[in-house]
Amino acid sequence: MIRKSILLATATFFMATAGSAYAASARDNISIVGSSTVYPFATVVAEQFGKTTSFKTPKIESTGSGGGFKLFCAGVGVEHPDITNASRAMKKSEYDKCQANGVKEIVEVKIGYDGIVVANSKKASPLKLTRKDIFLALAKNVPDPSGAEKLVPNPYKTWKDVNNSLPAAKIEVLGPPPTSGTRDAFVELVMEEAAKGFPFIKAMDKNDFKAAAHTVREDGPYVEAGENDNLIVQKLNANPDALGIFGFSFLDQNTDTIQGSFVDGVQPTFEAIADGSYPVSRPLFFYVKKAHVGVIPGIQEYLTEFTSEKTWGEDGYLSEKGLIPMPDQERQQYQSDVKALKPLMMK
Amino acid sequence: MDAAANFEELTVGIENTQTASTGPAKAKSGRILFDRDSRDTVGEPFVEDARMTCRDVNVYYGDKQAIKDVSLDIGRNEVIAMIGPSGCGKSTFLRCLNRMNDTIDTCRVTGQITLDGIDVYGKDIDVVPLRAQVGMVFQKPNPFPKSIYDNVAYGPRIHGLAQNRAELDDIVETSLRKAGLWEEVKDRMDQPGTGLSGGQQQRLCIARTIAVSPEVILMDEPCSALDPIATAIIEDLIDELKQQYSIAIVTHSMQQASRVSQRTAYFHLGDLIEVGDTAQIFTTPRHQLTQDYITGRFG
Amino acid sequence: MNNATANGLPPGRRAIDIVNAGLSKRYRRERRFRLYGISAILASLLFLSFLFGSIISKGYTAFQQTFIRLDIFFDPAILSQESLTTANYPGVVKQSLRQMFPEVTTRQDKRMLYGMVSNDAAFQVRKLVLDSPEMIGQTLPIWVAADDDIDMLMKGHFDLDVPESERRINDVQLAWVDRLQQENRVEKRFNRTFFTAGDSREPEQAGILGAVMGSFYTLLVTLLLSFPIGIASAVYLEEFAPKNRWTDLIEVNINNLAAVPSIVFGLLGLAVFLNFFGLPRSAPLVGGLVLTLMTLPTIIIASRASLQSVPPSIREAALGIGASKMQMVTHHVLPLALPGILTGTIIGMARALGESAPLLMIGMVAFIVDIPGGLTDSATVLPVQIFLWADSPERAFVERTSAATIVLLAFLIVMNATAVILRKKFERRW
Ligand SMILES: Nc1ncnc2c1ncn2[C@@H]1O[C@H](COP(=O)(O)OP(=O)(O)OP(=O)(O)O)[C@@H](O)[C@H]1O
Numbered sequence A: 001m002i003r004k005s006i007l008l009a010t011a012t013f014f015m016a017t018a019g020s021a022y023a024a025s026a027r028d029n030i031s032i033v034g035s036s037t038v039y040p041f042a043t044v045v046a047e048q049f050g051k052t053t054s055f056k057t058p059k060i061e062s063t064g065s066g067g068g069f070k071l072f073c074a075g076v077g078v079e080h081p082d083i084t085n086a087s088r089a090m091k092k093s094e095y096d097k098c099q100a101n102g103v104k105e106i107v108e109v110k111i112g113y114d115g116i117v118v119a120n121s122k123k124a125s126p127l128k129l130t131r132k133d134i135f136l137a138l139a140k141n142v143p144d145p146s147g148a149e150k151l152v153p154n155p156y157k158t159w160k161d162v163n164n165s166l167p168a169a170k171i172e173v174l175g176p177p178p179t180s181g182t183r184d185a186f187v188e189l190v191m192e193e194a195a196k197g198f199p200f201i202k203a204m205d206k207n208d209f210k211a212a213a214h215t216v217r218e219d220g221p222y223v224e225a226g227e228n229d230n231l232i233v234q235k236l237n238a239n240p241d242a243l244g245i246f247g248f249s250f251l252d253q254n255t256d257t258i259q260g261s262f263v264d265g266v267q268p269t270f271e272a273i274a275d276g277s278y279p280v281s282r283p284l285f286f287y288v289k290k291a292h293v294g295v296i297p298g299i300q301e302y303l304t305e306f307t308s309e310k311t312w313g314e315d316g317y318l319s320e321k322g323l324i325p326m327p328d329q330e331r332q333q334y335q336s337d338v339k340a341l342k343p344l345m346m347k
Numbered sequence B: 001m002d003a004a005a006n007f008e009e010l011t012v013g014i015e016n017t018q019t020a021s022t023g024p025a026k027a028k029s030g031r032i033l034f035d036r037d038s039r040d041t042v043g044e045p046f047v048e049d050a051r052m053t054c055r056d057v058n059v060y061y062g063d064k065q066a067i068k069d070v071s072l073d074i075g076r077n078e079v080i081a082m083i084g085p086s087g088c089g090k091s092t093f094l095r096c097l098n099r100m101n102d103t104i105d106t107c108r109v110t111g112q113i114t115l116d117g118i119d120v121y122g123k124d125i126d127v128v129p130l131r132a133q134v135g136m137v138f139q140k141p142n143p144f145p146k147s148i149y150d151n152v153a154y155g156p157r158i159h160g161l162a163q164n165r166a167e168l169d170d171i172v173e174t175s176l177r178k179a180g181l182w183e184e185v186k187d188r189m190d191q192p193g194t195g196l197s198g199g200q201q202q203r204l205c206i207a208r209t210i211a212v213s214p215e216v217i218l219m220d221e222p223c224s225a226l227d228p229i230a231t232a233i234i235e236d237l238i239d240e241l242k243q244q245y246s247i248a249i250v251t252h253s254m255q256q257a258s259r260v261s262q263r264t265a266y267f268h269l270g271d272l273i274e275v276g277d278t279a280q281i282f283t284t285p286r287h288q289l290t291q292d293y294i295t296g297r298f299g
Numbered sequence C: 001m002n003n004a005t006a007n008g009l010p011p012g013r014r015a016i017d018i019v020n021a022g023l024s025k026r027y028r029r030e031r032r033f034r035l036y037g038i039s040a041i042l043a044s045l046l047f048l049s050f051l052f053g054s055i056i057s058k059g060y061t062a063f064q065q066t067f068i069r070l071d072i073f074f075d076p077a078i079l080s081q082e083s084l085t086t087a088n089y090p091g092v093v094k095q096s097l098r099q100m101f102p103e104v105t106t107r108q109d110k111r112m113l114y115g116m117v118s119n120d121a122a123f124q125v126r127k128l129v130l131d132s133p134e135m136i137g138q139t140l141p142i143w144v145a146a147d148d149d150i151d152m153l154m155k156g157h158f159d160l161d162v163p164e165s166e167r168r169i170n171d172v173q174l175a176w177v178d179r180l181q182q183e184n185r186v187e188k189r190f191n192r193t194f195f196t197a198g199d200s201r202e203p204e205q206a207g208i209l210g211a212v213m214g215s216f217y218t219l220l221v222t223l224l225l226s227f228p229i230g231i232a233s234a235v236y237l238e239e240f241a242p243k244n245r246w247t248d249l250i251e252v253n254i255n256n257l258a259a260v261p262s263i264v265f266g267l268l269g270l271a272v273f274l275n276f277f278g279l280p281r282s283a284p285l286v287g288g289l290v291l292t293l294m295t296l297p298t299i300i301i302a303s304r305a306s307l308q309s310v311p312p313s314i315r316e317a318a319l320g321i322g323a324s325k326m327q328m329v330t331h332h333v334l335p336l337a338l339p340g341i342l343t344g345t346i347i348g349m350a351r352a353l354g355e356s357a358p359l360l361m362i363g364m365v366a367f368i369v370d371i372p373g374g375l376t377d378s379a380t381v382l383p384v385q386i387f388l389w390a391d392s393p394e395r396a397f398v399e400r401t402s403a404a405t406i407v408l409l410a411f412l413i414v415m416n417a418t419a420v421i422l423r424k425k426f427e428r429r430w
C-alpha cells in the first residue's frame, strides 16, 4: 500500500515536471543577470518598474559581469536572459561569442559611474594617498627602492616605508577577491595607471607589463575579504589601522563611521566622482538583447524607466542609492540611442 | 537421570540395521556400540507414511559445511526431538525444512526435502505457501510490536483464511485457546503482545503459528527462556498439538525430549548420528557419541 | 582451600582486595570522563547562546518599524485629473507633507522632507482611494512607514555625535523628527511588512514572504521526490538487493555523494535540468530537484541504518508464518524503521532549507520581488535572501538580515524538534 502511493507520487511528480517544461516556454518576466556592482541599482529600477506598471517585476541575478556575459551570449530564446549588467564594457571576445550564438543585435546602455574608494575608520585620520603609493603598497613586485630599473619583491611593511609623509602604520588593506568586478576595476584604474608612471615598466612588453601591474601581493598586507562589502565596513570599524577597498555606495551609506582616503589629492565625494576629478571611477553598463524586445513583455518599458531623468538624472532615485550620474549630454545621447534600440557595433 | 541409571544394567545386543563403515564394537559393559569415528546414521531414520522426508541433505554456510548428508523422515502426528551439542546444526537443519535459510545469503542447501511428496526446494515452489504449511516457533519469543489480537490475526489475514471479522475472531480465539493463553489475555486483546511475560509471549508465538493451520510445526528450543511452569504448559500444549500436527522440536533438555517426543534424533558436528524411538535412545543408545552425550560425559 | 593460586593470583591475595584497590581509580576515571562531557556540552551551549544572542540582539529590532502619521488630504484636484489607478499619488503624499511643514521651501529641503516617509506611502494612499473612492475631498490621519534612515534613527542605530555632514540624517531632519515626535506622530509598531512582503530594495518595504514561499515550494518538491525515492532505494538496497560487488559500489557511491560539496549539485542541476531538459531558471522546481539530489544520500543512509536496526527476529517472525518479503517489509520492518527514516528525512530537509550554494548555479540567487505562486515562478529561498540582504549597502538591511536569520533558525528548530518528537512518539522498544 505504501509502495503504491510512493509510485503514484513519483509518477505524478514526473508528469508535473514534464508539464512545467512547457510552462517555461512562456516567460512573462524580464530576466536580468550580471554585475554585482550594478545589481543594487538595477534592482531599484526593477522594483520601481514592477510597482508602477502592470508588468511583472524583472528578476535580477547577481552573477558578476563575466558570468553575466556568458549567460547573455549563450543564445536567443526564453531560457536565456534578456539583459546583462556589467561594471565594464563588453569585450570583443564576448561580443564575438554573442554573434556566434546568434545574439546579433545588442543594445549597450551606459547608466552612470561608480567610484571605488579606499576608506578607513573614522577613529583614525584620513589618509592622503596617491595611486603610486597604493601601487607600491599592494603590488607583488615593485621597482627596486634603490632606484635600479628592475622589479623586486615588495619589501614595504608600513605606509611610511612607501611614502615618508604617510603614518608609520602597518599596511593592511581589505579588498575584493579576483572574481570581483570591483577588483578588476581597481587593478585597472589604480595599479595599472600607477605602473605606467614608471617608464621602465611602461616600456615592458604587454604580458610583462600586465604581470607587473596586475599582480597583487600575497604576503599578507592585502587581505581578500570576500565579495561582501558590508563585512569590510564592519572590519574597518574594528581595526582603525586597516584600509578597505569597495564601491562608493557603501561609503555613502556609512559616512558616520568610515571615511574615504584622498586619492591624488581628491576625496571621494558624489560631486568629485560626477565631475571626474576623483580618479578611481568606472562606468557601469547594461546590455539588452534586441531580439527579445517585443517578445518578452516589458523590456521596452523597462528601458524607458531606466533612462528617464527621474531614475538616472542628477536628482534621480539612483543617485540616492549612490550611482554617479553621467553628464547631461551623455545621458541624452544614450536616451535617444536606447529609444532607437541602436545596436552595438564592434569590429 | 533415569536413562543413565538404567544404562549400566542393560546389555542388549543390538544388530546393526545400517551399513556402517566401521563395524560394531563391543562396549566395556558388553553392549555393542558404534565407534566414536563412525559417522553413519545408526537406527531407523525412515518411517512409513512420512509427512516430510529429507534425503542426503547438506547445508553450507559459504565454505563451511554445517549439515552433512542427513536423511530423516518426519511422520504424521508425531513429535520428533532433535538433540545434540551446541553448534551441531540442529537449528540449521530445522530451518531447512521451511526454507528459512533462504534469508541467509551465504547459505546453500543440497539434497532433497519433500513435504507430502513435493520437493520443497523444487524450482517452482513458492516459499509463502510452504511456510504457511510448515510453521516455526523460535527460540526467543518474537511477537510483533502490535496488539495481541493482531499478532494472532496477522497470518490468517495475509493468507485470507477468514471471510469476515467473526471468522477471524474465531480463529484467534481457537488458536489462543490451543496455546493455552486465552484465559490469560482474553480481556486485553488490544494490548501490545510485547507487554506479556516471556512464557506468555512464547505461547502467543505458538498461537500465531497455529493460527494459519500449518501441517508441520518446527520449534527451535521453545522453552529455553522459560521457567518450569511455563515449560510444563508448553509441553502439554505440544502433546495436544500432535493430534493434528507433525512437530519437530529442538531442545537441550533431555527430560523434555523424553517427555514430549516419540522419536529422537541425535546430531553431532553436522552429522545425524543416531535416530530412534525416544525411549530406546535414552535407555540404550547404540552409538558411542550418543551415549556420551546423554550420560553427560561429552567432551 | 588454596583457590588463589588456582586462579592465577599471587598467593595470599584475594581478588576482592585487588578489585578494591583499583576501584577509586576507576571511579576517578569515570568522574573525569563525565567532567569532559559536561564541559564539552557547556562549551557548545556557550557558543550556541553566543550565536543566538548576537543574532537576536542584532535582529529583534527589525520586527518593529517606525510609522509616521500624516494628515493626508485626498485632494480632488489631483485625484480626479486622471483615472484613479494612475493618478499622481506621490503628489498627494508630498502635498500633505508640505502642508505639515509649510516653512520648507527650497528644492533641496523639500527632497529631504519627502524622503522622510517611505515611497510606499503613495501606494498605500492609492490602495485606500481605490478601495473607497468616497474619501476624496477629505483629510484623514494615515500612518505610513517611515523611510529606513528615519527608522534607523528612531532605533538608535545612528551615531549623532559625528559632524552633521557625515551623517545620513542632518540637523534639519532631526528637528523635523523631533517635531513629529512632539506631535505624537511617530510610533514604532509591529513590522507586518516583514512577514507579508517580498524582497525590496527599500528596507522598510522588504519582507521575507517571497523567500519563505520559495523555500516552501522548493522543499515541497524536495520532500515529494526525495522521501519516496529515498525510502524505495533504502528498502531495495537493504532488503532485496543481492549483496555483491555492484551493491557495494552503489553503497560507497551513496556515502560519497553525502559528502560532496553542495555546489557540485548546483553544477549538475545547471547541466542536466536547465541546459539539457530546458527547465526554467530560478524556478523552485529546479531548486527542489537539485536539493533532492543533495538530500537523497542523507535520507538513504539514515533509512538504511534505521532498517538495519529492526531486529531480525521480527523479520523471521513474519517470514515464519508465510509473509512474503514485500509483506514483511511493508507490514513490519518499514513501520518499525519509520521514526528513524523520518528523522533522517527531516534532518535532510533541514539541511536543504539552509542551503544556498547549489541554488546559485540555477539562478535562484536573484532579486525577486513578486511572491512566487507556483513551482515554475521565479523564486529565491530564505538563506539566499539572507545572503542578498547581507550584501546590501543600506544600513537597515543589517537588522533585517539578522531577523531573517532568526526566522530561518526558528524553522530549523521547529523541524529538528519535530524530528525529536516523532522519534520519541514512534520509538518502540523490543
Ligand atoms: N548464518 C550463519 N552463517 C555462518 N555459519 C552459521 C550460521 N548459522 C549457523 N552457522 C554455523 O553452523 C553451525 C550449526 O549452527 P546451528 O545454529 O545450526 O547450531 P545449533 O545446533 O542450533 O546450536 P545451538 O544448540 O547452540 O542452537 C555452527 O557451527 C554455526 O557456527
Ligand SMILES: [Mg+2]
Binding pocket: B090, B091, B092, B220
Ligand atoms: Mg540453535
